[in-house]
Amino acid sequence: MVMNLDKCIGCHTCSVTCKQTWTNRSGVEYAWFNNVETKPGVGYPYRYEDQERWKGGWVLDAKGRLALRSGGRLKRLSRLFANPELPTLDDYYEPVTHDHDTLLSAPAGGDAPVARPRSALTGRPTAVTWGPNWEDGLGGTPEHGPGDPNLTGGLAEKVRFEFERTFLFHLPRLCEHCLNPACAAACPSGALYKRAEDGIVLADQDRCRGWRMCVTACPYKKIYFNHATGKAEKCTFCFPRIEAGQPTVCSETCVGRLRYLGVVLYDADRVGEAAAVPDPKDLLDAQRALFLDPNDPQVTAAARASGIPEDWLEAARRSPVHALISTYKVALPLHPEYRTLPMVWYVPPLSPVLDAVSASGGDPDSPDHVFGAVTGLRIPLEYLAELFTAGDTDAVAGVLMKLTALRSHMRARTLGGPDALGPVGLTPEQAVDLHRLLAVAKYADRYVVPAAHRETDTRGPGTVGFQCPVGEHEPSPGQRHVLLGMPTRRRKEETP
Incomplete structure (x- = not known):
């Protein structure tokens, strides 16, 4: 994610x-x-x-x-x-509930009744x-x-x-x-x-x-x-x-449409090696190096030999997660210094950079002024680095500059101005694709989730888990089957 x-x-x-x-x-x-x-x-x-x-x-x-x-x-x-x-x-x-019966059964009086909080664990009155x-x-x-x-x-x-x-x-x-x-x-x-x-x-x-x-x-x-x-x-x-x-x-159910799901292929044999790099600031590159290119013919052949279904390989090629992490490198892991190699990554927040340029007397159309303002944004680089790059401010600055260049480029397409993509290594085609993914991606582009295959299920008899009995899934002996979830309703304008 x-x-x-x-x-x-x-x-x-x-x-x-x-x-x-x-x-x-x-x-x-x-x-x-x-x-x-x-x-x-x-x-x-x-x-x-x-x-x-x-x-x-x-x-x-x-x-x-x-x-x-x-x-x-x-x-x-x-x-x-x-x-x-x-x-x-x-x-x-301490989780609380409220004495709602008081609101329903209180006798008539001059004061409005109050549903006071009670502990959901003990039932006793408590303070929130x-x-x-x-x-x-x-x-x-x-x-x-x-x-x-x-x-x-x-x-x-x-x-x-x-x-x-x-x-x-x-x-x-x-x-x-x-x-x-x-x-x-x-x-x-x-x-x-x-x-x-x-x-x-x-x-x-x-x-x-x-x-x-x-x-x-x-x-x-x-x-x-x-x-x-x-x-x-x-x-x-x-x-x-x-x-x-x-x-x-x-x-x-995400209102802001900020989440992306997709398949990532990685080299499982090198996980321990990547997690053990001496310098915590190298953990980001070490984990990125684990992720394999789904468009590489050798990777595809190895994946097929490992029994990965074809629709999963196609999903890996369309994966928005792989694009944001490995192709455009704008997503970062949360606290890589814990050495767990997390698989939920984040595109860091970008402060109003053009406001920062104007406030400093710079030219919003000048890439030098815009990139220079990144180091003085309202959210300090050092703080974001403590969260996402084990203190490496250069890595965070690189991501923010790429996002800044993207905004400047899309602004220039409408209003005119110099191209700011060159210093961050993005082509105009890549910028449009990244903008589409980050800003206006539809449901099917944000969530590329292939269905499971029965032949890849490695759980044997007696394994307890929550299995959704749909499609090809057959119940395994000893498993507990619970169908949980919410009905999927796509917005009309998002229907692929």
């Missing part, structure tokens, strides 16, 4: 529809598989990015080998029954003091902004939370379905696994014993403990819908 942060309006529709589909039941009232955060801000759960506290992701040991930050097997074994590195309910929030979207629109304020773990060292001083310097943007988050998932490596029961047929990371509810080591190991804190069942749960990437060739619920 790729998300274009310039188009996110923070409406939380994705979060609500995901909640209604997957966690609208007892035991996971506090869990949001998808949530939208305001940055700068502390996030959900509270300061989840502070890995010195939560010990998530991977690090390199003294010999340069990958090791879980949460410790080796013996250390995890010693903490089976008392793990101090778990977020508490206060770090998430925190929540998954508590910072909505408040991320850049003096009360919340300085708590952002990404504001370290001199960056905290540079990002001054004053009225005239305030900035914020919305960051939707879900499980990253990593190529090198720390959660799967940390699970003592082997309940977390990455499906070989499509790379989705799932939790086997039969094998899970509720040790919660996966919660600690996940640096994004996107695995939740169901206190009613004693099992770990997480985002499933809506795989019943994916298997049926439909986009995820969060993508289907």
Whole structure:
């Protein structure tokens, strides 16, 4: 998945529809598989990015080998029954309901009745003091902004939370379905696994014993403990819908049309090597190097030899995700320094660059003035680099300059002016295609999701998962079959 942060309006529709589909039941009232955060801000759960506290992701040991930050097997074994590195309910929030009966049954009086909040867990009266979207629109304020773990060292001083310097943007988050998932490596029961047929990371509810080591190991804190069942749960990437060739619920209902889904071919044998590069700033290029060109005849031949169906290869060639990550290189991963090689990427937000040029007395038609303004935008490069490139400001600047050149080129097509594409390596044809993809892409262009094939299903009898029995799918013995999802209704103007 790729998300274009310039188009996110923070409406939380994705979060609500995901909640209604997957966690609208007892035991996971506090869990949001998808949530939208305001940055700068502390996030959900509270300061989840502070890995010195939560010990998530991977690090390199003294010999340069990958090791879980949460410790080796013996250390995890010693903490089976008392793990101090778990977020508490206060770090998430105590979910509440309201005493609506009071509104219906209150006797007539001079004052309007009030439905006071009650804990959804205990039923007792409580106060609402925190929540998954508590910072909505408040991320850049003096009360919340300085708590952002990404504001370290001199960056905290540079990002001054004053009225005239305030900035914020919305960051939707879900499980990253990593190529090198720390959660799967940390699970003592082997309940977390990455499906070989499509790379989705799932939790086997039969094998899970509720040790919660996966919660600690996940640096994004996107695995939740169901206190009613004693099992770990997480985002499933809506795989019943994916298997049926439909986009995820969060993508289907996204108001801003900022999400893109597609197939990416990658070299699985080199995942460990890519995750173990010594310099964290090299992780972006190392992961991009894993992704294979679906138009390369050798890649196509190897994919066919591996049993990948032809419609999947065609989907890989049409993949908007591959185009944004590998062809145009405008998408970046969230916190690559965790070394999990995440598979949910982001097009970083671009501040109003032409306003910045005018404010500095520059010429909006001059590429030199426009590119120079990128380094002084309202959202500091250093902050975006802490989020998406392990601190490499040059990589972020390159993406923002490419997006700036694209805007200038499309503006010049209408109003005239010099061509700004040359310095960023885009041809006019590529610029038009990238503009179409980022700005006006239709439903079928944003979501290129081929249906699953029965012959590629690697799950054997006894495997517990959510299987959508459609098309060629035949139920496997011992599987639990649950058909979840929402009816697909395309807007009339988006019908291919």
